[in-house]
Amino acid sequence: xxxxxxxxxxxxxxxxxxxxxxxxxxxxxxxxxxxxxxxxxxxxxxxxxxxxxxxxxxxxxxxxxxxxxxxxxxxxxxxxxxxxxxxxxxxxxxxxxxxxxxxxxxxxxxxxxxxxxxxxxxxxxxxxxxxxxxxxxxxxxxxxxxxxxxxxxxxxxxxxxxxxxxxxxxxxxxxxxxxxxxxxxxxxxxxxxxxxxxxxxxxxxxxxxxxxxxxxxxxxxxxxxxxxxxxxxxxxxxxxxxxxxxxxxxxxxxxxxxxxxxxxxxxxxxxxxxxxxxxxxxxxxxxxxxxxxxxxxxxxxxxxxxxxxxxxxxxxxxxxxxxxxxxxxxxxxxxxxxxxxxxxxxxxxxxxxxxxxxxxxxxxxxxxxxxxxxxxxxxxxxxxxxxxxxxxxxxxxxxxxxxxxxxxxxxx
Amino acid sequence: xxxxxxxxxxxxxxxxxxxxxxxxxxxxxxxxxxxxxxxxxxxxxxxxxxxxxxxxxxxxxxxxxxxxxxxxxxxxxxxxxxxxxxxxxxxxxxxxxxxxxxxxxxxxxxxxxxxxxxxxxxxxxxxxxxxxxxxxxxxxxxxxxxxxxxxxxxxxxxxxxxxxxxxxxxxxxxxxxxxxxxxxxxxxxxxxxxxxxxxxxxxxxxxxxxxxxxxxxxxxxxxxxxxxxxxxxxxxxxxxxxxxxxxxxxxxxxxxxxxxxxxxxxxxxxxxxxxxxxxxxxxxxxxxxxxxxxxxxxxxxxxxxxxxxxxxxxxxxxxxxxxxxxxxxxxxxxxxxxxxxxxxxxxxxxxxxxxxxxxxxxxxxxxxxxxxxxxxxxxxxxxxxxxxxxxxxxxxxxxxxxxxxxxxxxxx
Numbered sequence: 117x118x119x120x121x122x123x124x125x126x127x128x129x130x131x132x133x134x135x136x137x138x139x140x141x142x143x144x145x146x147x148x149x150x151x152x153x154x155x156x157x158x159x160x161x162x163x164x165x166x167x168x169x170x171x172x173x174x175x176x177x178x179x180x181x182x183x184x185x186x187x188x189x190x191x192x193x194x195x196x197x198x199x200x201x202x203x204x205x206x207x208x209x210x211x212x213x214x215x216x217x218x219x220x221x222x223x224x225x226x227x228x229x230x231x232x233x234x235x236x237x238x239x240x241x242x243x244x245x246x247x248x249x250x251x252x253x254x255x256x257x258x259x260x261x262x263x264x265x266x267x268x269x270x271x272x273x274x275x276x277x278x279x280x281x282x283x284x285x286x287x288x289x290x291x292x293x294x295x296x297x298x299x300x301x302x303x304x305x306x307x308x309x310x311x312x313x314x315x316x317x318x319x320x321x322x323x324x325x326x327x328x329x330x331x332x333x334x335x336x337x338x339x340x341x342x343x344x345x346x347x348x349x350x351x352x353x354x355x356x357x358x359x360x361x362x363x364x365x366x367x368x369x370x371x372x373x374x375x376x377x378x379x380x381x382x383x384x385x386x387x388x389x390x391x392x393x394x395x396x397x398x399x400x401x402x403x404x405x406x407x408x409x410x411x412x413x414x415x416x417x418x419x420x421x422x423x424x425x426x427x428x429x430x431x432x433x434x435x436x437x438x439x440x441x442x443x444x445x446x447x448x449x450x451x452x453x454x455x456x457x458x459x460x461x462x463x464x465x466x467x468x469x470x471x472x473x474x475x476x477x478x479x480x481x482x483x484x485x486x487x488x489x490x491x492x493x494x495x496x497x498x499x500x501x502x503x504x505x506x507x508x509x510x511x512x513x514x515x516x517x518x519x520x521x522x523x524x525x526x527x528x
Numbered sequence: 529x530x531x532x533x534x535x536x537x538x539x540x541x542x543x544x545x546x547x548x549x550x551x552x553x554x555x556x557x558x559x560x561x562x563x564x565x566x567x568x569x570x571x572x573x574x575x576x577x578x579x580x581x582x583x584x585x586x587x588x589x590x591x592x593x594x595x596x597x598x599x600x601x602x603x604x605x606x607x608x609x610x611x612x613x614x615x616x617x618x619x620x621x622x623x624x625x626x627x628x629x630x631x632x633x634x635x636x637x638x639x640x641x642x643x644x645x646x647x648x649x650x651x652x653x654x655x656x657x658x659x660x661x662x663x664x665x666x667x668x669x670x671x672x673x674x675x676x677x678x679x680x681x682x683x684x685x686x687x688x689x690x691x692x693x694x695x696x697x698x699x700x701x702x703x704x705x706x707x708x709x710x711x712x713x714x715x716x717x718x719x720x721x722x723x724x725x726x727x728x729x730x731x732x733x734x735x736x737x738x739x740x741x742x743x744x745x746x747x748x749x750x751x752x753x754x755x756x757x758x759x760x761x762x763x764x765x766x767x768x769x770x771x772x773x774x775x776x777x778x779x780x781x782x783x784x785x786x787x788x789x790x791x792x793x794x795x796x797x798x799x800x801x802x803x804x805x806x807x808x809x810x811x812x813x814x815x816x817x818x819x820x821x822x823x824x825x826x827x828x829x830x831x832x833x834x835x836x837x838x839x840x841x842x843x844x845x846x847x848x849x850x851x852x853x854x855x856x857x858x859x860x861x862x863x864x865x866x867x868x869x870x871x872x873x874x875x876x877x878x879x880x881x882x883x884x885x886x887x888x889x890x891x892x893x894x895x896x897x898x899x900x901x902x903x904x905x906x907x908x909x910x911x912x913x914x915x916x917x918x919x920x921x922x923x924x925x926x927x928x929x930x931x932x933x934x935x936x937x938x939x940x
Contacts, residue, residue: 293741298741298742298743300741300742300743300745300748301743329705329710329712329763330710330712330763331710331712331713331767333712333763333766333767333768333815334766335762335765335766335767335795335798335799335815335816336712336762336763336766336767338766338798339762339766339791339794339795339798340759340762343755347752350747350748350751350752351741351742351745351748353747354745354746354747354748354750354751355743355745355747355748356745374790374794375790378786378787378790379751381838382751382784382786383747383751385836386747386750386751387747403745403747404747424797425938426793426934426935522838523838526837
């Protein structure tokens with residue numbers, strides 16, 4: 117078999133230049149929006165002062181393609197050229213200077229907004245834009261609505277209903293809850309119920325972190341930003357959210373996937389009552405209906421973006437039915453506009469069936485893509501296994517899959 | 529070679545039943561102490577209500593040995609019987625119901641104390657007790673002084689000086705800084721300088737976590753408690769503390785060691801400017817003088833306690849010159865009173881030279897134990913490689929050590 121891969125990027129970004137969100141914003145927030153825009157401009161000047169050469173080089177080299185952040189035709193053209201048939205769309209298309217962020221920072225840092233009114237106003241402006249963008253090319257695009265639920269659960273429920281009615285296919289919640297209720301609280305149950313009922317996976321996406329604890333030390337941010345994005349996963353799992361809402365899916369995106377190995381192992385040990393956790397075992401009884409690792413691929417998924425070589429080697433412990441590859445278009449740390457080359461470099465020795473899952477099949481299942489239509493697109497633009505330097509006949513060895521979760525034998 | 533192992537437990541605990549700290553406490557805090565004791569009793573009742581069978585079984589089976597928490601002769605007897613020649617001593621000997629904790633919770637949760645006066649008063653009471661305990665058997669014991677430095681840096685410096693003068697050999701700082709300055713702040717520099725000048729390694733020890741964000745979900749606590757203990761490591765490293773104080777040692781104790789693998793890899797990648805971190809690379813320049821992984825074994829160490837099978841398999845990526853095994857005496861999740869059996873189960877297939885480092889040599893170096901004296905003790909009580917089911921002639925393969933840090937070849 118050497119048919120073209122059906123590639124769905126589980127992590128793409130779209131957004132208007134911030135000032136152009138104006139027509140999507142409820143008019144009563146326009147004064148606050150003007151104040152916000154002035155601050156934004158200062159942020160860009162500061163970013164440029166710190167890192168001018170890198171930013172200038174990226175923006176000038178890719179000027180046309182970067183317009184795909186908001187221009188529907190350009191976007192399809194870029195993804196086609198990159199071999200990507202479908203995509204999952206998050207906000208904040210400008211990852212360097214933050215110019216294409218939703219009003220009031222309602223994208224990747226929505227939890228940090230002080231005023232709930234502004235958090236929802238910014239989110240709704242983006243969601244309206246996103247619904248238009250998705251409607252312009254619906255087969256390609258799964259849009260993830262912004263729902264700053266920490267600020268108001270019932271408004272969050274209403275926004276989920278709106279998103280589902282307007283063709284959006286996931287919701288993103290704030291990564292950090294700050295001084296509002298933590299995600300284990302029962303007060304969120306109406307929201308989880310609405311997401312499950314509408315088949316919208318809940319997301320956190322990396323970006324936010326308690327920067328006020330880091331000084332100017334970017335290394336501290338890098339060392340822990342992924343953890344803050346993943347953190348809601350265990351808060352949901354161990355507080356029993358998936359027991360109450362078994363159809364709910366939670367996806368953590370662009371926070372790596374490497375950590376899933378240790379986390380599945382350690383969590384299974386906690387629940388399995390090993391000697392060192394024995395004193396806790398009695399307190400855990402009845403909280404979960406199966407081992408934590410079993411929730412992966414059913415309730416828990418990972419938008420793994422551009423996986424590292426080591427993450428690809430760990431694919432069987434992470435799960436090819438859990439991790440979803442992504443280009444991170446149009447961010448500079450992603451693979452665009454050189455996706456086929458990167459796939460060839462990173463996946464040449466990986467069996468075809470694993471790639472089919474990582475590149476598209478898992479995302480198709482999680483987001484409910486119309487696979488027949490995407491197949492038609494992929495047949496035109498997707499790379500073949502041969503294009504990626506692979507042996508088209510190579511298949512994964514089931515023994516490798518079983519051996520990857522080494523601790524299961526030790527627990528037994 | 530089949531000589532007896534020199535075992536130093538890098539993680540033991542000692543403490544008086546809380547009310548018996550009274551003679552060690554500055555008299556002006558006695559009223560506050562009475563209030564505190566009343567609360568403690570309520571905590572124990574609550575713990576017993578939740579987990580009676582487990583607690584009762586442990587306490588009644590080990591009644592005599594548990595007295596070693598504060599009784600010097602009993603303590604030496606227990607460690608001798610366990611084959612352990614030397615030990616590093618932390619507070620909070622009662623890990624279940626918290627009855628042997630320093631006044632005002634000044635042990636493993638010192639950061640959470642509201643009043644700096646009480647934080648230091650509780651710490652000083654424990655430090656006085658600990659200095660007496662160490663003086664009763666100084667060859668065996670490296671005592672770790674409590675220094676709640678987040679509450680007051682200059683009092684912290686004074687306590688470091690006191691600890692060094694009174695024969696203590698390390699300091700423990702609060703795991704969490706709460707609303708006080710984060711550990712990257714320059715305001716701590718006098719404290720790091722004092723620790724380095726006195727040769728006292730700085731410790732965090734697991735236990736504290738933001739429990740007010742967990743509800744009653746113990747699984748959430750288990751999933752993240754280790755992270756809070758390790759977190760100061762990257763705050764010190766990436767804010768350049770070891771550039772300013774190259775002699776400073778930092779040890780994270782009883783928070784596992786498994787995480788060191790991913791953390792060394794990821795940190796080296798951040799500093800090595802891989803594609804995905806390129807946009808950050810310019811901001812990192814000049815912050816560190818070498819790769820982050822190189823600080824392990826020089827400035828960074830791990831009190832790994834009772835290592836899991838997987839952590840033992842990862843010993844070359846973690847570093848046998850980094851991780852220090854420990855019994856966690858007298859905690860129920862540790863190996864006491866069955867240490868030799870546990871070592872035989874866990875280390876039978878591990879080469880002798882690796883075990884020598886993990887069991888004692890690394891700790892001897894970090895804490896400045898008198899190895900000649902300890903050798904004499906070990907020759908009497910330590911297990912031999914044959915006792916542990918090992919081939920006494922087996923040595924580690926240098927190729928395995930080099931291969932373990934797989935990312936180094938990819939960075940080059």
